[in-house]
Amino acid sequence: MKKLLAVFALSLLGAAAFCADRPTLAVMPFIIDQSLEIRFGDTVIQPTVVETSFSDQLMQNIVKSRKFDVLERANIRKIMNENNLTESDYSKPGEAERIGKLLVADYLVVGYIDRVEYQAEQKNIEITGERRTNIIGAIKTHFRVVETKSGKIVCAHSINEKLNSKNIAFSERKEMTLGEFQDRFFEATATKASNYVLEGIYPIKVASVGGLKIVLNRGDGSGLVKGDRLFVYELGESVKDPDTGEVLGAAESKVAEIEITDVQQKLSEAKIISSVGNVLAGSICRRAEKAVQKEAPDHPRVTPGW
Secondary structure: OHHHHHHHHHHHHHHHHHHHOOOEEEEOOOEEOOOOOEEEOOEEEOHHHHHHHHHHHHHHHHHHHOOOEEOOHHHHHHHHHHOOOOHHHHOOOOOHHHHHHHHOOOEEEEEEEEEEEEEEEEEEEOOOOEEEEEEEEEEEEEEEEEEOOOOOEEEEEEEEEEEEHHHOOHHHHOOOOHHHHHHHHHHHHHHHHHHHHHHHHOOEEEEEEEOOEEEEOOOOOOOOOOOOEEEEEEEEEEEEOOOOOOEEEEEEEEEEEEEEEEEOOOOEEEEEEEEOOOOOOOOEEEEHHHHOOOOOOOOOOEEOOO
């Protein structure tokens, strides 16, 4: 019996040690103008509802990644209230370090929601005489991830997301309410935001390679779906700032293009489509659609030193 208890205690210590290795992240309440008028017909949607729904979805997606210990929203609010902190305080430059210490968080996600709009698009179906309503939603948000120890901004992005219910499968949208549409809308936006957060701190990496089959260290909740294409990059020598000597990251060279074949809870499987070099465990991956939006730079890309 004592032996079993000892084994159980060791397993708990091992689990605790594993969790302790994960950095702590806090998604601060997104700032939104409380006087912002958000309407859908005669329905008025409170800005607080929008902020809470979006932030909660963003937190859920980051939790799914299993890369961070994510602070509960209620605990963040409690500590903010105890220290008389408001949204305007934690959005000020240089405040991240102090707030990070109060929250005992390694990273803060600080953001704004600038615009939220809904409109109805009426369409008459001539054959049946039916009148169908499509819901269109638009949101603009921008955010940054701050490393609280150094105060450095790890990444910063803006998202302009638009969703038209006509692009949702008819079987799903036929009886869809505004609330259900809003959930779908925020989920799509939060997925993009969480992917930027994750990739800014922990880019997608190759976990193992076996012939043409590779395994990635990102699974469900990462936004990866079957059929997605990604580029694999090999990391080269470190790149330093010639003025300060600070390590900026490492030069990258593209070695392969891969396609996702299966997304599981904790990992994803992919196959190599084309390659110009060896794909090794630890290589980083970037979504192909991002790479084709810009022309290839004349100089090697640089990966920040995670």
